[in-house]
Amino acid sequence: MTTASTSSYKLASAQDLFALTKPRVMSLVIFTAICGMLAAPGTIHPVIGFTAILAISLGAGASAALNQWYEHDIDAVMKRTASRPLPAGRMERETALHFGVGLSVFSVLLMGVAVNWLSAAILAFSIFFYAVVYTIWLKRSTPQNIVIGGAAGAFPPVIGWAAVTGDVTAMPILLFAIIFFWTPPHFWALALFVNSDYSKAGIPMMPVVAGRQSTRRQAFAYSLILAISAIAPFALGMTGGVYGAVAIVLSIAFVLLSLRVGLSKTENPAAMSAEKHLFSFSIIYLFALFGALVADRMVFA
Template sequence: MSDSVYQRSVTAASGSGQPVREQVQDYWDLLKPRVMTLVVFSGIAGLIVAPGSLHPVLAAVAILCIAVSAGAAGAINMWYDRDIDAVMARTKRRPIPTGRVEPSEALAFGIVLTIFSVMVMGLAVNWTAAALLALATLFYVFVYTIWLKRRTPQNIVIGGAAGAFPPMIGWAAVTGTVDPGSILLFGLIFMWTPPHFWALSLYRCEDYAKVGVPMLPVVAGKAATKRQMLLYTLLLLPLAPLPAVMGLTGWLYGVAALLLGLAFVGHALRVLRSPEADGEDHKPAKAMFKFSLTYLFGLFGLMMLDKAPGLVAFVGLGG
């Protein structure tokens, strides 16, 4: 990987005379905290929906390990993508392109946090959850970031598996197993990721084209991307209520999931019908991207609310 573009864009030496508070903020930014929020939220959902109970301290440890591992993967991703991050408008202010953090320090930071989170999960909780945690990070770094992202327009479809692991990890923290219920939770995020990210790529298309990342709108065009987005939202429509069918949740969740799914399909239809002119079709795509976050938070939030009467038992305080 060439560092020429990255090196030309660096505007300051990393950490030179930088206040401690700003240095801490830079390393916090390396963890991609906004992405981490969704990871932690879905991981908590897996913990709560899973059958069985877990001591509250161990539950907190499991959540911490999921958060730290996700952040570590984000830091390694920023290390590898520092050349294209320096060019893209969305990422050029990240800590590495601006020179606030050295690439080698970011890589070391990510590796140390990965090892720490996996070992703590294994020693404190169980090794099934630890193995899934390690697999999620390895998949994100090696399969998505290094192998797929710059080679195929299916990067998000396949690479999305990395972000789908957290509820499985939370489930395994409680049960020590991988069960059909946890695979279903995995599948929800896996199917949600393409329309979510393609909505973003529709209005960031020029950014990706500029750095040679073959996102679907760049390679296949916006019209084909919009059709694929509608297809995935239609596939999600019957999938999202399945936790109620399987008995993981009550039917209130099932009905709400169906309504959320219909709204998601509605957004996809509006994007599909939007004009091709860049200045006009950004608004529906941006609206769908924002709603996609509401959709996933809504699904997992409803699952946890459905289990609310059993939360005391879940944390091991039910006697």
């Protein structure tokens, strides 16, 4: 006999399950992982390389699903997330949890069995870091959530590198540092003009806790550290001139845009052109920088 609770259970659609993986965010994860793999010394069989990227993609999707499972309540009150499957009522929370846990286990086992266990271990830690350290612990408890939590998004190029070489050297650590220091100005630029969303949801993002002016100054400070991190591989002789030239030009542009944000006094989100320009450019910056890394490897290999 079918109970009322069983009959009312919502069967998730494939489209909503895919939405749980945050495909737009996953595209950046996949790209930086591929770049880490292509920049690594040595070669990897195309089938194994494809499997590694698939495992990283599934791991990223698992993290996103677990994030949305836990944050269903705050997603419901934020304008930009209210249409996600859980807050919109198109999926049960248990479905998101089971989907996220299942993808996590499968992605790590796939990476370990098909590629190597070092890359699998880093992938497992990155999932744990995003789902538990960032989502459950940091995000609702400290304005440093994005700073510390940025480590979660910095692992993909390290995993890609380890998939090829079976080790982690100074270069992948620098690639990690680039994404780590890129994350605060990128997300704070967004937070500055969607501040009301975070405030309504009770999330202690930096603009909510410290105010917009302090956030702007900190974003500029991180942009300087980012520039140093981005140019470091060239300065230390780990890359050639192609990457060096692109890193210098892009980093100068990033710092200048961050300075413009730092000097801004605008309080009206609709008029925050400097913040919106920095946010948009930050995405281009990371894609172009890692693309230059691969191009440099091809030229000087």
